[in-house]
Amino acid sequence: MPASPTLEDVARAAGVSRATVSRVINGIRNVDPMIQETVRQAIAETGYVPNRAARSLVTRRTGAIALIVSGAGEESGENPFHSQVFADPFFGRVASGVVGFLRPRGIHPILMFAETAEARAQVIAYLRQGNADGAVLVSTQAQDPLPRLLVDASLPAVLFARPAEPIPISYVDVAHRTGAKLAADHLVARGRRRVGTISGPLDVPASQDRLSGFRDAMAAHGYPYIPCVEGNFTLNSGEAAMERLLAEHPGLDGVFIANDLMAQGALPVLRHHGRRVPDDVAVVGFDDSSAATASRPPLTTIRHPVEDMAAEMARLLLAHVDDLDQPVTSIIFEPSLVIRDSA
Amino acid sequence: MPASPTLEDVARAAGVSRATVSRVINGIRNVDPMIQETVRQAIAETGYVPNRAARSLVTRRTGAIALIVSGAGEESGENPFHSQVFADPFFGRVASGVVGFLRPRGIHPILMFAETAEARAQVIAYLRQGNADGAVLVSTQAQDPLPRLLVDASLPAVLFARPAEPIPISYVDVAHRTGAKLAADHLVARGRRRVGTISGPLDVPASQDRLSGFRDAMAAHGYPYIPCVEGNFTLNSGEAAMERLLAEHPGLDGVFIANDLMAQGALPVLRHHGRRVPDDVAVVGFDDSSAATASRPPLTTIRHPVEDMAAEMARLLLAHVDDLDQPVTSIIFEPSLVIRDSA
């Protein structure tokens, strides 16, 4: 098999110079339409494919971006961080949104995980090597050091969700408090009077906002005390939290659960304790993830447009990559209530 | 901010030539230990990071590999292929295994999807551009044209699962028939006499093998007729298939379901029809995916070491990338029975 053809080969075949072929390929400046046609034909004939490395070398752009999942998992060889990540349908939606946006632009994300200091260092080095022009980052942890590291290395990056500490970095997020209020309003409208909630880990801003937003909204309805058990967004933690909540408050007739996966875990617990959903206990989730439709009954939940948000995150990143002085921006999306059978 | 330092800068700082620095970095040939030390220090001082594009240009290696998910989804703008993929926990396990193997080697997979002819062409072009040295491929479809395209373009690639048609390409797979036999033996040992099965799509070899392996094993136990309903590996299809199987064979006391996700869908259907699991109907799944533990009751299932297989797939690929004349190999893993509560 012959070495793959270069610009030079195409130029020779078309009877023009390398520069002209390059101009045709990159659509830069005016090139005589006749010559353009000749060149295109020569490209087709030779089966020419531009060499990305050579191009990157001179443009100092790779045209690649990294999709980083960051945060701390429970360190265990049996169940490494990256495998836990895929267990959460939320991540799949983010990835899907990112891919949906990038793919039509011919770019494909590099999948990276950063759950330890070592992994973070690897990520930074990798980006600095010029393997990618920037990164979109979804963090499962509150005090994630990675955003700071990225900013310090002046690497273009965009976060999913507001960072716990103020950092000059762009992000997309959802109005968590508004979402929680929708849940509260719905439960009250359904006549629920003894409601509790299962929150996410309370060191992450999103969890805090969902909890406080829910409590504030319930307070406005005249229910100042809302019992809460903290979970950690996994199915198992939802199960455990529901168990506890029910033990402490057997009279419960409604629950707002801070994500669908925990709600999916909670439903069988309620059933096991003889509670019918939604008749005895109404359940409202959050995310409208695949867990919502996979649950039985399907979950009434707060939808936030994760895919759109992820796409926007990718769009923002490309803007930053394109213009390094692009001002830092944050874009907040509005959630909505999706009514299914659980409430 | 100054441009990032180059080899030249490091060489100057260390008072040696570019070549020597390169030798130190790549650990090639003998370099005087004293000089090595000086060079390392110079690297640290300058904060030098090698430029991958420049290196790729000359080595004709990128050090990147693609993780391709291929197959045909139901085409719909609402629910694009890539989002469906993430809904299947199986994919997450493959990705996790690949990442687990590659990450310690400093390489990170590029995530790509290839569900249409256009996407496949994009994938091939992308690889030919030298964006990645090769690809590991997990296909959700039987007659996937991509393996053939990869082989024709002489791009190193390794498949997860044997291709439907014989193609000179390396792959890893599991002994599906052995797994199905384990399920059959277990159901019979549990005293089940009227068993049925829900198969995967029958155009994929894995589904065929699981079905025929199950039937053969049951026949050996003296049950020559085993009713079967075909699903397509999704939760919803498992639900529908269970519904049909139960309607046609109400006396059923055991089911072998060709993957856990369908089994997860089937369980609520059984419950809804008043069947207790495992007392009235025993259920055995396949995969030991996260769906197995997420189901209630947790599924007795056939475990195949997907992560190990994925890691092996990555290892094979690196071997092929390293030596293009590496002979085509296939590696078959043995499944095992995991007993939980459903059978």
Add this chain to the structure above:
DNA sequence: GCATGGCGGGAGAGCGCTCTCCAACGCTCT
């Protein structure tokens, strides 16, 4: 003593591309 050979290091040629210059050309305007 001189040829031999191994070893450590430098010089320099590219890898394939982009992009800045510059030359050539045809047009308008004086």
Add this chain to the structure above:
DNA sequence: AGAGCGTTGGAGAGCGCTCTCCCGCCATGC
């Protein structure tokens, strides 16, 4: 008709790295 200008194509200098030569040095052998 010649100056001035915009347009189009070519020449060539790198981008940062690897790797093949090659050279100088010292230990060794006759």
